[in-house]
Amino acid sequence: xxxxxxxxxxxxxxxxxxxxxxxxxxxxxxxxxxxxxxxxxxxxxxxxxxxxxxxxxxxxxxxxxxxxxxxxxxxxxxxxxxxxxxxxxxxxxxxxxxxxxxxxxxxxxxxxxxxxxxxxxxxxxxxxxxxxxxxxxxxxxxxxxxxxxxxxxxxxxxxxxxxxxxxxxxxxxxxxxxxxxxxxxxxxxxxxxxxxxxxxxxxxxxxxxxxxxxxxxxxxxxxxxxxxxxxxxxxxxxxxxxxxxxxxxxxxxxxxxxxxxxxxxxxxxxxxxxxxxxxxxxxxxxxxxxxxxxxxxxxxxxxxxxxxxxxxxxxxxxxxxxxxxxxxxxxxxxxxxxxxxxxxxxxxxxxxxxxxxxxxxxxxxxxxxxxxxxxxxxxxxxxxxxxxxxxxxxxxxxxxxxxxxxxxxxxxxxxxx
Numbered sequence: 001x002x003x004x005x006x007x008x009x010x011x012x013x014x015x016x017x018x019x020x021x022x023x024x025x026x027x028x029x030x031x032x033x034x035x036x037x038x039x040x041x042x043x044x045x046x047x048x049x050x051x052x053x054x055x056x057x058x059x060x061x062x063x064x065x066x067x068x069x070x071x072x073x074x075x076x077x078x079x080x081x082x083x084x085x086x087x088x089x090x091x092x093x094x095x096x097x098x099x100x101x102x103x104x105x106x107x108x109x110x111x112x113x114x115x116x117x118x119x120x121x122x123x124x125x126x127x128x129x130x131x132x133x134x135x136x137x138x139x140x141x142x143x144x145x146x147x148x149x150x151x152x153x154x155x156x157x158x159x160x161x162x163x164x165x166x167x168x169x170x171x172x173x174x175x176x177x178x179x180x181x182x183x184x185x186x187x188x189x190x191x192x193x194x195x196x197x198x199x200x201x202x203x204x205x206x207x208x209x210x211x212x213x214x215x216x217x218x219x220x221x222x223x224x225x226x227x228x229x230x231x232x233x234x235x236x237x238x239x240x241x242x243x244x245x246x247x248x249x250x251x252x253x254x255x256x257x258x259x260x261x262x263x264x265x266x267x268x269x270x271x272x273x274x275x276x277x278x279x280x281x282x283x284x285x286x287x288x289x290x291x292x293x294x295x296x297x298x299x300x301x302x303x304x305x306x307x308x309x310x311x312x313x314x315x316x317x318x319x320x321x322x323x324x325x326x327x328x329x330x331x332x333x334x335x336x337x338x339x340x341x342x343x344x345x346x347x348x349x350x351x352x353x354x355x356x357x358x359x360x361x362x363x364x365x366x367x368x369x370x371x372x373x374x375x376x377x378x379x380x381x382x383x384x385x386x387x388x389x390x391x392x393x394x395x396x397x398x399x400x401x402x403x404x405x406x407x408x409x410x411x412x413x414x415x416x417x
Contacts, residue, residue, distance in 0.1 A: 002356065002366050005198065007206035009181050013198065014356045014366075016189040018349060024095050024190030025349040026197075027087035028106050028205065029357045031185075032178040034156045035081045035291075036215050039149060041170065043158015046079040047123055048171050052086065053077070054115040056108040059101075061115070067101055075102060079156050082291060083361065089350055092191045096200060103204035111171050120163055127157050134237045134402055135283065135302055142239035142298070142400040145227045147220050152291060180212020185360055189352035219293045224396035228407050236308045236403030237300070240315050242391050244288050244295025247362040253338075253376050254387045255288055255297070260334040261326060261384075262286045262318060263299055267333065269318050270299065278314075280307045292362070297391060305404045309411050316397060323389040331381050339373050 003015045033045050053075075055061045068075045073090030075098075086106055090098040130136050140155050147153035186205055188197060222243040245255050263270035263286025270284050284301040299315045345351045346369055359366055367375075401410075 002368065003194070004360075004366065007186070007198075008202045009206050009208055011181050011205060011208070012185045012360060013201060014185065014187045014360055015192075015194060015197065016352050016356050017192065017194070018189060018352065019191055021191050021349055022091055023089060023349050024092050024098075024188065024192045025087060025089040025353040026095075026099060026102060027085050027187045027353045027357060028102065029185045029187060029361065030084045030086075030179055031082070031183040031361060032215065033080050033082045033084060034154045034158070035151045035217060036178070037154060037158075039154070040162060040165070041174070042154045042162050043123070043156075044162075044166060044170060044174050045084050046156050046158065047119065047163060047166055048174060049077045049079045049084050049086070050119050050123065051111050051116065051171060052105050052109045054112060054119065055110055056104045057110060058108065059104060064101065064105065067097070071098055073098055075105075081152060081156065085354075085357075087350070087353065095192055096196065099197070099200045099204070103200075107204060107208065111168055113168055116166065116168055116171075120166070123157065123163055124160055127160060130157065134231070134233055134235070135300070138237040138239055138400060138402040139300070141227070141229055141402055142241070142398070143296075145225055145400050146223055146241070146296065146398050148223065151217060152220050152294075176210065177213050178215070180210040181208055182212040182214055184208070184212075185357060187353045187357035187360070189356065190349040217293070222294070222296075222396070222398070224398050226399045226410070227401070228405055228410070229400065229402045230406055231403055233403040235302045236305050236401055236405050237302050238308065238312060238315075239298055239300055239398075239400045240312060241296050241298030241398050242319070242396060244297035244391070245290060246293050246295055247290040248292075249290075249295075251383070251387050252290070253372075253379050254383045255290075255295075256338055257331060257334045257376070257379055258322065258326075258384050258388055258391075259286050259288045259297065260337055261330045262322065265337055267337075270301075270315060273318065274301065274311060274314055278310075280304075280311050280314075284311075284315075290362075305409070308401060308405055308409065312399065312401075312410070320392050323385050323392060326381060326385055326388065328381055331379075331384060335376055335379070338376055342369060342372060 001017050005013050071090050071094045075088045077086040088098045088102040144153045274284050281301050281303045286299045289296045301311050303311045
């Protein structure tokens with residue numbers, strides 16, 4: 001059962017009870033991420049997320065670790081392009097101490113100077129780890145090539161130069177600017193007593209008086225460029241994409257189904273055509289990334305240098321042919337796959353907590369799983385074909401290739417533009 005109430009300081013609290021489980025997951029969501037950072041502070045949202053776990057007024061970092069392990073639970077955080085999340089997951093009987101711990105971290109962290117310098121080195125290693133994994137790093141390159149050096153083009157982790165410059169005052173200023181009630185929601189899912197949860201939150205998060213600032217971001221433009229980044233790797237990594245849809249688009253379920261047919265799962269067109277029939281890749285898939293105001297629909301593939309042209313052209317042709325070749329059987333299978341993925345994911349209290357929070361952030365309302373399934377079922381083949389035609393009609397592809405490829409190696413890149 002879903003319920004939304006407002007805490008004493010106007011912070012929304014979203015609750016979804018699930019009596020059949022033995023756990024509870026509580027998340028504090030802050031509506032800020034890498035796209036809202038100034039270029040000279042890129043990476044500060046993620047770095048700050050790390051620093052919240054370095055000690056509070058009443059707990060050391062080790063105290064935090066010992067306490068959550070003693071509860072047999074999990075406490076963590078993560079940063080994305082548009083939000084930062086702090087969450088705790090424990091057995092129902094430990095909800096109160098877990099909430100106290102999460103609230104203490106969020107409200108009373110001290111950000112010690114010595115730990116700031118140590119944490120910089122840890123984040124540097126995290127950056128190196130991504131850069132050493134080309135199948136991950138190509139997505140960062142692709143995003144920067146599409147959206148530019150600001151906003152959506154900035155990485156979540158930031159760069160070593162910007163991170164090196166962060167001071168404790170920078171962290172405090174960023175908290176004062178964005179970590180206010182204007183940008184916070186709390187989300188909870190699992191087996192819990194509502195009165196205890198609300199009382200505990202009003203005593204902690206609900207007492208926060210810092211208001212914060214509303215974020216303003218111009219809609220980014222999509223750059224349909226071809227970018228070759230030469231690197232001595234054993235495999236070439238390809239990202240090929242078109243402008244997609246915003247998160248709250250009315251066509252979002254058509255988009256999910258279209259992407260499922262193209263490259264989500266082992267029965268998808270890309271997997272069957274490029275991997276199974278031709279043996280050109282080990283990994284190939286398509287994905288749609290949605291933001292507040294825009295989106296990206298793309299294909300990733302990793303292949304040998306000699307197959308790069310072929311993989312790019314097959315992928316582009318598969319995308320362009322969708323408006324004319326999509327079949328009723330493919331749509332039926334895609335609907336079954338999408339519904340199954342949704343329902344299986346929502347068996348987890350963590351995923352339920354995330355689901356209701358994202359719905360509040362992007363839609364401003366709650367959609368039950370039953371409503372979502374009805375909306376998926378209501379999508380017609382004409383809806384999906386029409387969307388495919390709109391997305392592919394102008395053929396404005398963006399392409400990034402990362403690996404042992406040079407600018408002259410693509411035979412006819414103009415076919416993509």
